Amino acid sequence: MDIFDQQHIWHPYAKVPNPIVAHKVQSADGVCLNLDNGKRVIDGMSSWWSAIHGYNHPVLNKAITKQLAKMSHVMFGGLTHQSAIDLAKTLVAITPDNLTKVFFTDSGSVAVESALKIALQYWHNKGEKNKQKFITIRAGYHGDTFGAMGICDPDNGLHQLFCGVLPQHYFVKSPSTVTMDEALKDLEATLKQHSNAIAAMILEPVVQGAGGMLFYNPQYLSKAKALCEQYQVLFILDEIATGFGRTGELFALEYVNLEPDILCLGKALTGGYMSLGTTLTSDKISSTVGTLMHGPTFMANPLACAVANASIELLLNSPWQDNIARIEKHFYRALSPLKENDKVADVRILGAIGVVEMVDDIDVEKTQNQLIENGVWLRPYGKLLYTMPPFNITDDELSTITNAIKAVI
Structure with missing residues (x-):
């Protein structure tokens, strides 16, 4: 002690x-x-x-040491570097085909913040300025930063203390605690009534982590995505915990071969060596968003990108x-x-x-x-x-x- x-x-x-x-x-x-x-x-x-x-791990140690000899960090505003380019290429190659644009962040929580801002800017630029809310299932957890706290379970999560000052979003029944049919009926009823105010739905696919370590039927993802498309609501998947093999698929979305509009990654991205997150989205969304008003100081940190490249290669070759x-x-x-x-x-x-x-x-x-x-x-x-x-x-x-x-x- x-x-x-x-x-x-x-x-x-x-x-x-x-x-x-x-x-x-x-x-x-x-x-x-x-x-x-x-x-x-x-x-x-x-x-x-x-x-x-x-x-x-000797492979990861070598990757980070090799990068360290070149540079430990450089700002990403107006500059770029090969480790970030290589990592972006890899992520585009291993995630769903529609995800072609990569935004680097310095943590998983900030990857979620970026996803929310992308969704809000998308609808704002399309002239749908009233779409400022989000919808999610109960028992969810998406991080400890302010925007992320607002989409965590408001009653049984980790952030009840802040409920009075957080933005109020829409929470529907989780397929991990009720039948899938009941959860889908609740989702559709809420979308039908409030879709004109909802920018996106965000979910942890298949496994709800810190909200209770709960699992649900992957078919819910496909059906929820279809409802979101019907009611013109973007679909965000938070794979920060589930990504890179943890559930048995490389990404949990592969259980139903689903293409989200936005995907958040983190945690195992660097094999646990450095803090790094990424938010991926499509050509359609990025072209509408244009300039994303977000830029963390340590985004695309070269050490983190280098070890992430090595970690993903090590995983895929094992x-x-x-x-x-x-x-x-x-x-x-x-x-x-x-x-x-x-x-x-x-x-x-x-x-x-x-x-x-x-x-x-x-x-x-x-x-x-x-x-x-x-x-x-x-x-x-x-x-x-x-x-x-x-x-x-x-x-x-x-x-x-x-x-x-x-x-x-």
């Missing part, structure tokens, strides 16, 4: 002083974190979805589908039986995501200490004990994670 850290540094969703000790990491390698107390723990969180190749299938199979075998435990409300598994929802709230500090004693790092919240490990994790390391979860329960 570092006393200065505990007394002076704000950690995510925590107070200062922090009553829950933050465990100090000395180094990281493979899929493990080395703590300053000598404990070596498997990171079952991939540093919040991002470190899909684990830590201290047997990642086999690895995800192997992880999913292990989770089904090891975690599904926990449904029979009286303390467990549900177990949900998709790709390299394993979720155990408890009946009661979890004592975070006690649970984390137990997990560390069992050689594992997880970050539970609310009633959720979940894991999304790096894709290169071994079967033995997977067993360590699932055995630790069982021991805690």
Whole structure:
């Protein structure tokens, strides 16, 4: 424990002083974190979805070191560089065919902010200046910046405190909590009544992350997109958490081969090495938007772009589908039986995501200490004990994670 850290540094969703000790990491390698107390723990969180190749990877280290020798950063206003060009080419090649324009940001939340601004500018330039609202499903999460907070679940999300000052948008039933038919009826009724005020619909495809680690039928995406087209509402997908293989498809939209109007990416984009986000859109939208009034200082950071290029190449040249299938199979075998435990409300598994929802709230500090004693790092919240490990994790390391979860329960 570092006393200065505990007394002076704000950690995510925590107070200062922090009553829950933050465990100090000395180094990281493979899929493990080395703590300053000598404990070596498997990171079952991939540093919040991002470190899909684990830590201290020689290929990624080399890419970032090579770029560092050239330049660490250069402004993107009036300048460009090869790492950004190469990354944009790759993203255009691996995402749906309609997505041909790339806007770089410095984080996933800002990628969402950019998407919202693109949608608003699009309708403004088409003379539809009343289209200033957004529609989304409940139990969603899209980031912690102000625009993103406004489209997170207003009742059960992380930002209830700010509801009084956030823009008011439209929230409809989620297919993760009601039947798909009921969710679609609610969406259509809301669009029918308010589409003249709605610029776009935004969704996390298939997996709703921080809003509850909930999964839903991918067919909802196709049907929701059709309704949005019918009522002239743009369709934005937030794949910041789901992108780059986590669900078993390279992008979750591939479950139904859907082409969104706007796509947000982040987290695993750089393999967890640097903060970087991207917002992709179509020729039709970019030509209407024209000059996008947005320009983060560190957009298209060369180090981040270089390591993103290396991370994507490393992923695509690996047997990642086999690895995800192997992880999913292990989770089904090891975690599904926990449904029979009286303390467990549900177990949900998709790709390299394993979720155990408890009946009661979890004592975070006690649970984390137990997990560390069992050689594992997880970050539970609310009633959720979940894991999304790096894709290169071994079967033995997977067993360590699932055995630790069982021991805690």
